[in-house]
Amino acid sequence: MKELFLIVHSLCTGFYTTLKHVFRGPATELYPEYKRPLPARSRARIILTADPDGRERCVACYLCSAACPVDCISMQAAENPEGRRYAAWFRINFGRCIYCGLCEEACPTAAIQLTPSFEHADRDILKMVAEKHDLQVDHCGKDQNYNFYDHAGVADAIRPKGGHVNESPPVNVRTNMP
Numbered sequence: 175m176k177e178l179f180l181i182v183h184s185l186c187t188g189f190y191t192t193l194k195h196v197f198r199g200p201a202t203e204l205y206p207e208y209k210r211p212l213p214a215r216s217r218a219r220i221i222l223t224a225d226p227d228g229r230e231r232c233v234a235c236y237l238c239s240a241a242c243p244v245d246c247i248s249m250q251a252a253e254n255p256e257g258r259r260y261a262a263w264f265r266i267n268f269g270r271c272i273y274c275g276l277c278e279e280a281c282p283t284a285a286i287q288l289t290p291s292f293e294h295a296d297r298d299i300l301k302m303v304a305e306k307h308d309l310q311v312d313h314c315g316k317d318q319n320y321n322f323y324d325h326a327g328v329a330d331a332i333r334p335k336g337g338h339v340n341e342s343p344p345v346n347v348r349t350n351m352p
């Protein structure tokens with residue numbers, strides 16, 4: 175009698191467990207039909223953003239390139255007639271990038287930013303090399319108001335750094351983004 179009870183109990187437990195899962199929704203998502211919205215801070219495809227006035231932010235300082243642990247950023251610095259530096263060419267090899275975000279952290283002008291856009295895999299490794307025109311966008315990315323040149327003034331006898339006409343006070347370095 176006891177054995178019969180144990181058999182029935184085991185059968186009921188098994189059926190109950192199965193039935194519970196019949197009425198549960200699927201744990202997986204149908205990709206690419208459904209694309210889960212990712213947080214803005216997700217780290218994938220890299221862009222080169224523009225200042226609020228529409229000019230390119232990158233001043234070709236090489237800091238992102240120096241910070242990159244896999245050496246996948248290269249560029250050539252140049253200077254325009256106003257004395258403002260820019261990258262004559264700028265290249266990122268996404269075939270090597272590990273999306274660590276160190277380049278974004280190193281950038282003093284908020285030019286280089288990682289975005290949540292991750293669908294850029296390709297079977298041809300050469301197509302993973304992005305040139306400056308592939309990376310450039312015409313918006314500010316995560317930081318809508320930051321302009322490096324507004325904050326890059328120097329202190330003098332009259333006013334502190336950022337206190338001159340058309341200058342903004344220094345950025346709080348304790349914030350995550352400038």
Ligand code: SF4
Pocket residue numbers: 238241242243244245246247266270271272273274275276277278
């Ligand atoms: S995310 Fe990391 S690996 Fe990719 S370019 Fe930036 S520093 Fe290099």
Ligand code: SF4
Pocket residue numbers: 231232233234235236237238239280281282283284285286
């Ligand atoms: S993206 Fe930023 S860190 Fe890299 S060279 Fe340009 S200004 Fe410097």
